[in-house]
Structures are given as C-alpha cells and as structure tokens.
Amino acid sequence: MTQESGELDSLVRKRIRALRVAQGWSLEELARRANLSQSSLSRIENGQRRLALDQLVTLARALDTTLDQLVENAADDVVTSPTIDAAHGRMRWPVKGDPGMSVVRQRMTEPPPENPARMRAHPGREWLVVLSGTAILMLGHRRFRIETNQAAEFPTMMPHAIGAEGGPCEILGIFDRDARRGHQNEGPDRDAQDTLE
Known part of the structure; x- marks a missing residue:
C-alpha cells in the first residue's frame, strides 16, 4: 500500500465515523441501516478491517452520500470560481x-x-x-x-x-x-x- 492510498484509506474511515456521528447514530444504528454487523462496522471505522467496495457503496447509501463523495481526495477542489x-x-x-x-x-x-x-x-x-x-x-x-x-x-x-x-x-x-x-x-x-x- 502506498502512502497516498494509506492516507485515503484513513480519510474514508474518518469520514464514515464523522458522518455517523453527525447523524447522531450509534454503531448499532448505522450497522442496521447498512445491513452490516456492529462488530464489522467498528472494525471498518478503526482500521482493523479491509475496506471492500461493496461495503463502501452500502455505507455511502446508508449515510445519504455517494461513493464519490466518500472517497474523494480533499485536495482536488482547493480553488473555486464564482x-x-x-x-x-x-x-x-x-x-x-x-x-x-x-x-x-x-x-x-x-x-x-x-x-x-x-x-x-x-x-x-x-x-x-x-x-x-x-x-x-x-x-x-x-x-x-x-x-x-x-x-x-x-x-x-x-x-x-x-x-x-x-x-x-x-x-x-x-x-x-x-x-x-x-x-x-x-x-x-x-x-x-x-x-x-
């Protein structure tokens, strides 16, 4: 794993947790909405489980976002025009x-x-x-x-x-x-x- 992909992996895990917390949801609530076990979701958030594409799609949907937004590189849109x-x-x-x-x-x-x-x-x-x-x-x-x-x-x-x-x-x-x-x-x-x- 390159340093760049490791940083993105960490960023995605932080986004999942932050979006869950912003909704006021427990691990159990998001796991239920994403049809995952609570322990699986916990391991995804804390980096003990590999991120799988099918799980990311399901989590993005449960979090009311898109896969693109979940995995986007924050450095892509630094400058905006009116x-x-x-x-x-x-x-x-x-x-x-x-x-x-x-x-x-x-x-x-x-x-x-x-x-x-x-x-x-x-x-x-x-x-x-x-x-x-x-x-x-x-x-x-x-x-x-x-x-x-x-x-x-x-x-x-x-x-x-x-x-x-x-x-x-x-x-x-x-x-x-x-x-x-x-x-x-x-x-x-x-x-x-x-x-x-």
Whole structure:
C-alpha cells in the first residue's frame, strides 16, 4: 500500500465515523441501516478491517452520500470560481460542501421579493453572516435588516428570501442537509432570488 492510498484509506474511515456521528447514530444504528454487523462496522471505522467496495457503496447509501463523495481526495477542489447570476444581481462562491452541510459566500445587489408567494419554503435550517453591506431577510411578512457582522438563523419551512439594501452586500450562508436539498430540488423556472447555493 502506498502512502497516498494509506492516507485515503484513513480519510474514508474518518469520514464514515464523522458522518455517523453527525447523524447522531450509534454503531448499532448505522450497522442496521447498512445491513452490516456492529462488530464489522467498528472494525471498518478503526482500521482493523479491509475496506471492500461493496461495503463502501452500502455505507455511502446508508449515510445519504455517494461513493464519490466518500472517497474523494480533499485536495482536488482547493480553488473555486464564482458563478454569476446577472438576472438576479448575484455572485456565488461555494466554500464548503459535504453530506452534512454547505457553506456559500454570496454577493447580492438586488432587494429580496417581499411577496410571500415569490419566496421559498422547504425543510431545514439556514444561517447567514453579513460580511459587508446590509442584507434584508424576509420571513413571510416580516422584514429583518441585517448589518455587517450580524448573523441570522431561521427555519426554512417559513417562506423566506434574502437580498441587499442600499447597495451590494456579501453574506456567508450555511445550510444544513435538508436546506441544501430544498434549494437543489427547486426547479429552474422558480425565482432564484433567495438561493444561496
């Protein structure tokens, strides 16, 4: 085994354990979901059992991730470029994405829609920190002004939208798994005004 493959092997084992712990699952719970014995899973996590492809596929599925994400080399995506949504005055930089959460930096120039019918609602929670400028967070009919260095946290089942006030603003948005999935499942014909991804 080369040093590089040994490092990847160790990384995959740590990811399995970290994803299990992030879900709040015991060894027994993940073993049940992956149709493995608890002792087998324990040996996989602590390096006493060889990683088999069929078990990795089963574990990835049980952990609600993909085999590619489970075995990807972390050094592959060090530099990211922004995506530009000129129609909505947005520029986005994905900062972090993993099965448990996503972090996205975003620059906005347009105000949010104030009509709840144009806002999104989906399971999950979102957090945001304003890096510069002033952001407006619409939660249903309520309007919150968030200044530089202020933060907000909200359940995404409430219709919501985020935009800028009085000029450009930059925010750092953090999504839990359900919130990220909710934004990914929205169709392209929906107004993307509040999408932070």
